[in-house]
Amino acid sequence: MNKNEHHGLQQERRIWAVGGEISGDPEAALEELRNRLRTSMAERRLQQKDLMARTGLSRTTISQALSPEAPAPTRSTVIRLAQAVKITGREMEVLLDLLNMARDEAPASPKRHRYRNTHAAPIVECDPYDKRVHPAVDSSDPLIPRGRAAPLTSYVLRAHDAALAEVVREARAGASRLMVLVGSSSTGKTRACWEAIQPLVEEGWMLWDPFALEGADEVINQLGHVGPRTVVWLDEAQNYMGTAETGERVAAALHVALTDSRRAPVLVLGTLWEEDAGTYLLPRMPAQRDARRRVRQLLEGRTVTVPPTFSAKEVKAAEDTGDKRMQEAVTRTANGRASSLDGLPIVQFLAGAPGLVRRYLQASAPVRSVLEVAMDAFRLAREPVSYFDPPAREVPLKLLGAGACDYFLDHEFNQLPEAWIGRALADAGRPVHGDLAPLSRVKPRPGRSMWLHDESPIYRLADYLEQRTITDRARVCPPESFWQAAYDHLPPAQLAGLGEAAYFRHRLRWADRLWQKAATDGSTHILIRLAHLRVMVEDFRGAESLLEQAANAGDLEACGLLMSVQVPEPSYMQADLRFLENFDYRYDSDEGPAFGFWSQFGLDEAVLSRWEPSYRAEVENGDPRELVRLATLRELLGDQCGAEEVARQAADAGYSIAIRELEWMRTPGGHLALGAGGEVKRLWRYGLDADGTPSAPW
Structure with a gap:
């Protein structure tokens, strides 16, 4: 036993010995309790005003807890005071037993x-x-x-x-x-x-x-x-x-x-x-x-x-706590929102959010590019509907390095030093206020990270940057280097979701490539999505072959869809209306959609109209993907002008698939004002490249 261990053992024996000596004497127990608290205060040079800030207790409560003339304090008061003066573990249990002795109660360790x-x-x-x-x-x-x-x-x-x-x-x-x-x-x-x-x-x-x-x-x-x-x-x-x-x-x-x-x-x-x-x-x-x-x-x-914000009453209460950190947060906010950073609530300020946002906005080109790769990986993986695996929150080093190339301007890329990625990661990993860093390297637990494809180090964005990126970059489509790096360095389990994100942005070539690789895991749902792409480019033989693979693997949905690709104009809807895939939902007259068919499912114009507020609410909350569904809904309600306007908004937000959705629904017997005579179909049949230009056949 070394000297420190011996000293600790002797101290522990003294603690329990005192408890034995004062057993049965409530006044002695209460005196010993207060002596221990005062001693710890003195060792840490703390005064009552410091305890007020650390515990949130009033001056009167603290004074009475330490006063020899006052009755025994409550258990919660003793615990808060003990935590403030760093009394933990066995010593905390001793304090609580002393309090029970003072109250003539049985120890409750x-x-x-x-x-x-x-x-x-x-x-x-x-x-x-x-x-x-x-x-x-x-x-x-x-x-x-x-x-x-x-x-x-x-x-x-x-x-x-x-x-x-x-x-x-x-x-x-x-x-x-x-x-x-x-x-x-x-x-x-x-x-x-x-x-x-x-x-x-x-x-x-x-x-x-x-x-x-x-x-x-x-x-x-x-x-x-x-x-x-x-x-x-x-x-x-x-x-x-x-x-x-x-x-x-x-x-x-x-x-x-x-x-x-x-x-x-x-x-x-x-x-x-x-x-x-x-x-x-x-x-x-x-x-x-x-x-x-x-x-x-x-x-x-x-x-x-x-x-997310404090009310005026809560802001006043924060000022009155006497806690310097709370007071600092209040002075930098107005009604719960930061004066220097728009919309920042007090709690997020305390947690270090201001430094995170400032670090990102003021970052050098290498740091900014790496952060934006991580942001895009996170937000795109969160987007797909629930039948895909939930997104991992970590990003491998290889994706950060290879994916960042097209995030630079030409002169920025030409000036990059050889070891730029290491320096950028070190800078992004420096902590800000609140002991948080914009991008931190994490040690994965075995089997916990779906992003982990090999032994490449992995990184994770700070929580607050994850939250902001969902809205701040919602209208940004990642460049070519991102999709290529994801294809090269992510495992198939994650490529399925990214393929869906590419599809929503009408990046059909990348949706096809990502789903092709994802299908190697044996997912029949991915085979069905690939068949959908083949139908879009009128490759019905290819669609039939993919559906046969899925059907042979036991997918009943694929069996039903095999019949739909035999007709010249196959029916297919978006993911939120997938249960209608085997039925024709197009116009059956000049009066609009076939509501008689929808009524079979208990759906009429009134029911469909009730869906619209939820879609619009999601759009207002920063999810422009809902514009695609909203355009489809307006079309089903017979509002062609409204559908086209929403489709334009969706395209401006990066979801060009909305325009194709309307054209499919209006064929035959209709045309889009923004693409008369099938212009959209002719130009965009194979989707768009990452830079937004029409793709060549793939």
């Missing part, structure tokens, strides 16, 4: 052996940063350490906290409950969950976090062992919902945990991005398979939205 799940830990032992609470921006206060070591900022209660508190109260009363907070990146979702469970600390609750578990099977298996008085921590719950099939299995396991009275109370808290929550809660369309029924039913009535 957590007993791990009472819980079957070995991945759960007492909440009191958990570090909020390990639970993905974002570190706040640096403070000028020299007493407050920087980065992950810094204590949490003072907490300001907001509207969603009331709903969380009610769920926690019901769990404390013995009922199992679930609540999911929905909001955009860095709005305070995870921090709100962390604050909500603090009252459970004094009751010895455990926290079960599946973050380190590998794959859905292990998560589902371990959920079966979660015991009573346990918080199930589903931060970024979309990571556990995965594909529709995986999400249904996880939802079923959560349902069992919540309804098993022998395991009650169990409290499930989760967070979701708005886009993912919208996908999971989207109502099933008529005649459409309900792929996320369990997930939707689990979440219905159990989500609360976290707004």
